[in-house]
Amino acid sequence: MNGFAEAAALMPDPFRILWKEDIGSTNDELRALAEKGTAEGLVLIAENQTAGRGRRGAEWFSPAGEGLAFSVLLKPTASKDFWSRLSLATGLAVAEAVEKFVPLAEIKWPNDVLVNGRKIAGILVEAGKDFVIVGIGININSMDFPGELTATSLAIESGQEVERPAVLLEVVKRLSIHADRIDQSFENTMDGVRQRCWLTGKLVRFTCSGVGKTGLVKGLGSGGELLVEIGGKLERIVQADEVRILSE
Numbered sequence: 155m156n157g158f159a160e161a162a163a164l165m166p167d168p169f170r171i172l173w174k175e176d177i178g179s180t181n182d183e184l185r186a187l188a189e190k191g192t193a194e195g196l197v198l199i200a201e202n203q204t205a206g207r208g209r210r211g212a213e214w215f216s217p218a219g220e221g222l223a224f225s226v227l228l229k230p231t232a233s234k235d236f237w238s239r240l241s242l243a244t245g246l247a248v249a250e251a252v253e254k255f256v257p258l259a260e261i262k263w264p265n266d267v268l269v270n271g272r273k274i275a276g277i278l279v280e281a282g283k284d285f286v287i288v289g290i291g292i293n294i295n296s297m298d299f300p301g302e303l304t305a306t307s308l309a310i311e312s313g314q315e316v317e318r319p320a321v322l323l324e325v326v327k328r329l330s331i332h333a334d335r336i337d338q339s340f341e342n343t344m345d346g347v348r349q350r351c352w353l354t355g356k357l358v359r360f361t362c363s364g365v366g367k368t369g370l371v372k373g374l375g376s377g378g379e380l381l382v383e384i385g386g387k388l389e390r391i392v393q394a395d396e397v398r399i400l401s402e
Contacts, residue, residue, distance in 0.1 A: 158199065161319035166330045168195030178205035180225035181280055181289040188285045194229040197326060222292040222318055226329065229285050232337040237286055239340055241265045241279045242378045243332035244288050246346045248275045251324035256311040260352035263380050268352055272306035294318050341376060348374055353397060361395035
């Protein structure tokens, strides 16, 4: 299992690892398994992911053996109305895990984790009929990125190589906690997210329902929505295209 056996033995129930050398997309592969009735908790890891993608189909940069590309199968007992909260719940799980190795990690609503203003992880949550696939990509030991990417890695930020299985185990441990809090206990998760919200206090530009908007981010609502002051009025943004910073 290429070094992940020890982490597999320490996984909280019901999580377990399926490791594969080469795969197109861990989300797509895990979805196929879920539709065949695979039990909750399967963590599918790809050493080499050839068709990894981020939100809205963006390609995910993940050189073989340098990062973590994996997906987790969840079957929430909470109402589907709350499943969208898993993006922020996962973001917090990843941020807390990253902080075991580097200083404060920040969450860029709704699905990125940053360190020192640079992207270190991305999250893609996709729902099925009775399950949710949580895709996670984390830059671990990469030292170089394509010129158009504003990215970083744990190795760059910590100054040393980091054991990938240790990061995986930390993420799953934290996710097992936060994934169960998306309904009645979500405020506990939101406290951690708000402390790390990178957009708060920033002037941003985004597209919502096909309309471009500019406003000042005031924080996050109780359900994880982005609170943006636009034209003197506070708007609650549940979904939006990529949010871009215009100024600090």
